[in-house]
Amino acid sequence: MKFLGKHRWLLLALGLGIASVTAQVQAANEQYFPLQSYRIGPYAAGGSGFFGGFIDYLQYVNAKEGGVNGVKFTWSECETEYVVEKGVECYERLKKGLNGAPAAATNPLSVGIAYATLERSTADKLPLITINHGRTDSTDGSVFPYAFPLQLNPYSEVSAIVNYIATQSGGLDKLKGKKIVTLYHGSPYGKETSPILELLAKKYGFELTLLEVPHPGNEQQSQWLTIRRIKPDWVILRGWGVMNPVALKTAQKTGFPANHIIGNIWSNSEDDAAPAGSAAKGFISITTHPSGTSFPVLQGINQYVIKAGKGNLQDPKRFGNVYYNLGVVNGILNVEAVRVAQAKFGKRPLTGEEVRWGFENLKLDDKRLTELGALGLVQPLKLSCADHEGGGAVRFQQWDGSKWNVISEWVQADRQLLRPIIEKSSHEYAKEKGITPRDCSKETVAAK
Amino acid sequence: MNFFLEVFTGGLLAGVMYSLVAIGFVLIYKASGVFNFAQGSMVLFAALTFVSLVERGIPFWGAFAITLITMAVLAWLIEVLVLRQLVNRSPITLFMATLGLSYIVEGLAQAVWGAQVHALDIGINDEPYEVFGILLSQFDLFAAGIAGGLVALLGFLFNKTRIGISLRAVADDQLAALAVGIKLQRLWLIVWAVAGFVGLVAGILWGARVGVQFSLSLIVLKALPVLIIGGFTSIEGAIVGGLIVGASEKLAEVFIGPLIGGGIENWFPYVLAMLFLLVRPYGLFGDKAIERV
Structure with a gap:
């Protein structure tokens, strides 16, 4: 006891050191999502639903599969209130990862924040995901390699x-x-x-x-x-x-x-x-996706996350609504991009640059969507260097x-009509910023 | 001409809704000389509490009563924790305190009741009436009736009761009021509670109109030009100011907006308010400040 009394500070320091190393070891096999979320403010209903669905899908993959190939997902939130300045501040705070787990992509769900962090994302080599929104000309991946207006651009x-x-x-x-x-x-x-x-x-x-x-x-x-x-x-x-x-x-x-x-x-x-x-x-x-809880992936989330009392929604009645399901769809696309990238770069936490490759080579057909339990929830999608949107179809409700x-x-x-307009705008941007567009034919060959 | 009248009438009725919020500001300003920036947050807090209780099966009037008590408790907390600590501080200190308070009340409301949007049905159908080719909103007419009733009630409170007379004494001269034995802190509590009641009425009407959600707290921005134009110390001024703001912003948006790209109705009332500040700084009905120099 005398020894303990004398050396308690040493033991405490040792304990903290061990705990810290353990955390680092755990984080060494984790993939991090920085979340610039908004749960208060005038647009909180959209933010809380979307980020609730996104987080619940990540929890579901962790609980059901132990992550992707053993790499678990981790995340932390930073409140933006949908305010651009706060969104940029959150981006800077979170972009470096969490406890050694590298950031995979940012998903701000805000056109203003997306515009404000576009150049930073490119410089930091961190994909900027703007599902169903964002800058339209960022569909052209030859000029905007790190921006992905997934599914549907404006x-x-x-x-x-x-x-x-x-x-x-x-x-x-x-x-x-x-x-x-x-x-x-x-x-x-x-x-x-x-x-x-x-x-x-x-x-x-x-x-x-x-x-x-x-x-x-x-x-x-x-x-x-x-x-x-x-x-x-x-x-x-x-x-x-x-x-x-x-x-x-x-x-x-x-x-x-x-x-x-x-x-x-x-x-x-x-x-x-x-x-x-x-x-x-x-x-x-x-x-781009219906509401409802009958999809197998939603049932899975219900079983593994909601019933386990870990659901992210404050009001469980919102489970399966449009915003929530959009968050789930966004989760699926992010996780699948990581999966695709792991198949090329190895079963380990990936850098933003590697995840970017995963997004660019993302292909979701009916077979894969059935395996994911998301057939009918997510539209078939095929992305490429030239096309960062992938879908471009909607249904009416x-x-x-x-x-x-x-x-x-x-x-x-009418994507054929839109493409020249998108390219004109993206090339004007490239000229203004001194960007040399990538040669997508070479990128595609490299991907194969 | 019909279209002009339709826009004008619609604007007047929308203005009544702004007046409802502005009245809450006037009450507190009259009693303490403080521009209560937290009034918008109080509207949000009251409406969220009310609708959440209704959604839990509590009948309308039960929810109304419980919310009223909650607003009184909130008023008491504000008086004890904030106002009492800041007695004799400058008006700008008190204003900054209410600014901070607005964020606290907003955050508290959403932390307790969540951020989702709530529908609020108070049983007023909003199918329009057509009178001489002009559409009139049933709901807005109802809101105008409520606003009229509220003004009458507050007029009675201010002019015919002991509390009202004390309030007017405090508004005229705080030190003299204290000297004759008026309990300032008790009055502040009453005024904040009444402002909470006005906030509840405004919150229910606005909530029924736009859904109960965070943006209710932003209607404070509409009340500011109303107060500058009508005067910070007059309930009648809040009504007239609201009517002027409502009608002028709608007419400006429809007839001037297209010439300069549209979307002007948010800032147009402020242009008007600035013009009023230049020619009549105390507003149409406000007390003219006379100071010995």
Whole structure:
């Protein structure tokens, strides 16, 4: 006891040292995801659902498979409140990894933060994942090697919506003379698609009116009275957060039918429609993934994570909603990229540069999606050096007053039309920044 | 002309909603000379508490009463932990305290009740009425009625009760009020609790209109120009200011907005407020500050 008393500080230091080494050894076989999440602030509903689904999928892979090839996933969160400055601060704080576990990719779920960290991600060789959003020209991986607007970039999104309107009208030629209003969020995200909408209006001859709703969008009387005066055939709602239910309520107030409003990818959740009550009934929106809990992967998460009391959602009723499922889809794509990269670089924690290769060579066909239990939840996807989007298809869903029902098959964006526009923009960016675009034909050969 | 009238009327009705929030500011400013930046957070806290109780099966009026008690407890905590500690400090110190308070109350509300969006149905259908070709929102008319009732109630409280007379005495001269035995701390508690009640009413109406969610706390930004225009010390001013802000921002957005790219209704009321500051710094109905120099 006397020895213990005399040397207790030495023993304590030794104990701490052992604990620290153990942590490092554990971390040596872990892959880290830095999460610039937002669980408070005006867009917390989207952030908490998305990051909840993402984290629960990582937990599920850890619990069911012990990670990928024995490499477990770890993560930590940094609250951004959807504020760009905070997002950049979080990026800088988390990018170096956690306890020796290297960072795989960043997933800020914010156009503003994505824009602000784009060049940093390239310099730091850390993939920047902007699922269903982000800078459209970052689809061109020859100029933007580290940015991945997975599944659906903003141009594809509006192209698919216009194609859907054409289908409802009886063909693309019937768009001529139609009146379409786009009500957009007053932010870089909201304005992203204005040029392509103008181009599509010119090409197909429809009359386009662009109306901005200042952030956050909790007052839209003037915009909807203007819409009432224009008497459009369709309104495309490019909203976010509170702007969506307010749009639906104000539409009702001004007598515009909800079944002629088409919500974009960030106007498509239960949190967007339900608060509008009866005003949302009939509202149509696009989706890259349905809500629901019947998919085997969701059942697995329920079994391994939710029932084990480890679910990330504060309100378990949100399990399987649109935002949550988007988080799960994002988790699947991130984890599969790590898996693909491990197959090339070895079964160990990977650097961001190696994970980038995994994303660029990601291929999810129906067979693989079935194995993952995500058939019907995730669209088939094939990425490449030239194409960092991979999908470009959406389905349409309609709110029945209490839930979304899918009402269409996959509707594809006109990617052939969009590609030259994307390349023009990406090459202008390359010129401005002095970037020499990669030769993707060589990259593909290297991948083989 | 019909369209102009429709925008104008819609703006007036939207302005009433701003007034509801602005009234809460006026109450606290009248009693203590403090611009309570936390009023928006109090609206959020009240609405989140109310809707969460309703979702747990508590009837409307039960939830209303419990939320009211919660707001009174919150007022008491603010009085004991913040205001009492800052007695005799400069107004800017008190303002900064309420700024900090707003973040604390926002964080507390979301920590307790979560960040998800809640639908709130108070049974008012929002199908529009058409009067001479002009659409009028049923809900906004209802809100205007509530605002009118609230002004009448507060008018009674201020003019016909002992508490009201004490409040007016404190607003006129704190030291003189203390000298004649008015208990300042008790009054502050009452005023903050009444501001909590106003916040609850505003929160329920705004929540029913836009869903109960974080952005309710941002409506404080709409109240500021209302107060500058109407005057910080007048409930009637808050109503008139709200009407002016509501109507002018809608007309500006519809008729001037397209000429300069749109999306101007967030900052237009501030332009108007600045103009008012230049010509009538104490607002339309505010007390003119006279100081001996």
